[in-house]
Amino acid sequence: MKTNSIINTNELYQISNQSNLRIFDVRTGPNAKEEYQKKHLKNAVFVDLNHHLAEIDDPKDGGRHPLPKFGYFIKTLGRLGIDKDSDVVIYDDKNGANAGARFWWMLKAAGHKKVRVLNGGLQFAESQDYPLASGDESYPETEYISEVHDWQLPQVWIDDVKGAAENPEYLIVDVRESQRYKGITEPIDLVAGHIPSAENFPFSDNLDENGLFKSPEILNEKYTEFFKNRDSNKIIFHCGSGVTACHSLLALDYAGFELPNLYVGSWSEWSRNFDVR
Structure with a gap:
């Protein structure tokens, strides 16, 4: 069965106590981490585009945000607390238009089954009174066991x-x-x-x-x-x-x-x- 790629705020709230739920804040910008620490959706863990989702070197060879090596990304998923049964929900502060969608694509390309992007992102969730938190949050580390060995999307x-x-x-x-x-x-x-x-x-x-x-x-x-x-x-x-x-x-x-x-x-x-x- 195909899993919907978008989740609405009310739907996220309904599953917020689910033990395998993993929420990630993938906002970007020069002060992204500081802004996350000031305010984010409850239980959301910060993911850094430049550190977690790209391997930056020479833009002439791969652009400004080339994909990291596949094996590195799989290890990153484990460090973030994701395993193959995790229900992953991602948001950013740009309606999913930036690193939120990139993380979604990478997880799909790694063969992960349950991953969705929050419709409307941080701003819309806040307007709907979704619970917020401050400071840093984390999930217990896991070992992500991937059934594939390279990116699977075209x-x-x-x-x-x-x-x-x-x-x-x-x-x-x-x-x-x-x-x-x-x-x-x-x-x-x-x-x-x-x-x-x-x-x-x-x-x-x-x-x-x-x-x-x-x-x-x-x-x-x-x-x-x-x-x-x-x-x-x-x-x-x-x-x-x-x-x-x-x-x-x-x-x-x-x-x-x-x-x-x-x-x-x-x-x-x-x-x-x-x-x-």
């Missing part, structure tokens, strides 16, 4: 994307906001612009005016029209550094699609390897 690399950019059978989807896609502004990477032939479907279009995911039916309709009958293996999603793109993959999973390819290196890698000015 990925592509920079050479694959270069070929796809020259092949009209492929669709390269840039989920960054339109101003960055158009090259009008670039607040993070060295060069503004987009990968040749890439089309823009901003991740924010997955959300309604309240910062909640649109219904699976609406998302399915919008993406079906956008994909134009392409097979998922000929669709590539990317963003700036392979984090926010996972928000759109989460939306696709929620809407019932087979997951297409993720290009983790994204614009941060591409723009450092090709002359795009």
Whole structure:
């Protein structure tokens, strides 16, 4: 049976006393840990994007947030208190649009069965009076026993994307906001612009005016029209550094699609390897 990829605040509250529940706060930013310590959902443990969910080296080789080695990630899951039977719920402070969705993708790619992202993230849960806490929290360490030995969800690399950019059978989807896609502004990477032939479907279009995911039916309709009958293996999603793109993959999973390819290196890698000015 397919596990829903999204959980609502009221649903989380109903299972909050479940012994195998593991809640994780994956907010980002320069003061993320300090903000977590000031206020987070009760029982939530902090996960650091740069430390737990990426192995950062040279952005020219893998982008700003390349995936860590698979074995390291499996050990990280154990240190966080996750085992294969854990019911994992993830949130961030950006409606799941940032590291929350990245952690979800990584767990799914590691073969974990029970993992969902909290609809609306921290802000919406707080508006619904979900219990909050402060300070640091942790779960007892486990040994995560994985049945697989490498990432299981579809990925592509920079050479694959270069070929796809020259092949009209492929669709390269840039989920960054339109101003960055158009090259009008670039607040993070060295060069503004987009990968040749890439089309823009901003991740924010997955959300309604309240910062909640649109219904699976609406998302399915919008993406079906956008994909134009392409097979998922000929669709590539990317963003700036392979984090926010996972928000759109989460939306696709929620809407019932087979997951297409993720290009983790994204614009941060591409723009450092090709002359795009």
